[in-house]
Amino acid sequence: MEVFKSFKLFIIIGMCFMHEIIIVHSFDGSWNYAHATFYGGSDASGTMGGACGYGNLYLYGYGTNTAALSTAIFNDGASCGQCYKIVCDYNNDPQWCRPGTSVTITATNYCPPNWAQDSNAGGWCNPPRTHFDMAQPAFQQIAIYSGGIVPVWYQRVSCVKRGGVRITLNGFSYFNLMLIWNVGGAGSIQQVWLKGSTSGWQGCQRNWGANWMSTSLLNYQSLSFVITNTDYQNLYFQDLVPSWWVFGQTYEANGNFY
16 A cells, blocks of 8 residues: 555656656666677668567667567566667777777567587577677677677667657457557666556556556556556656557657656
8 A cells, every 4th residue: 555655656757847857867878898799681670570579670660679588688578669779899899890880779589598519609698698680780880790709898778769669459359469669768668557447546566578568457547557667667648549549559659768
């Protein structure tokens, strides 16, 4: 009961300051070491879909600067949407790295372990390795195709998006699946709260990747949201979805994270 009261107070405060975000990112700008490979073909068509649930990456605005993350950084889908600046380590691999280049990618997929191969000979995404399996066009911005695998330095960076946070409603009655995408700032979501016009606030659960779910009957209700990113910044969107919504539609909020 105390938690619910606290959340109600948070909603009231959020309504008063919904346009004000204190920008304090959890990532500190530090650089970390990893390796990178590529997949998906020269047009990145093989990267569509993926474990984050974004589907057609062209239509959803992620393009070809994307990557699949190894278990060490995928975080069971909680890293979906995060942005990373990647630089090939020319000092350690001058043959295959392109000097003076970098690329910023978005995490859109998962690179699973391959236990049939050694971690240093094909099992590149085996834990505890930190690895980026990049879309081929992104990889070729920093390295030469023939290199196959290269050492890299990576840095978490803020995601820059056009327009507001977008929510696509899928599923069916009593199984409402909400794909949350075009998320700026941290890029990834920590928690989602939902309220129908005739029902109370409820916490949603991560179903898979960037998809969140509610098992309540929400038909014929306008829907309001509180979205918390992984920097614990909050945005409140009142009546973002009108009462006449249907599954398969996408709604754009009037704000985003920075």
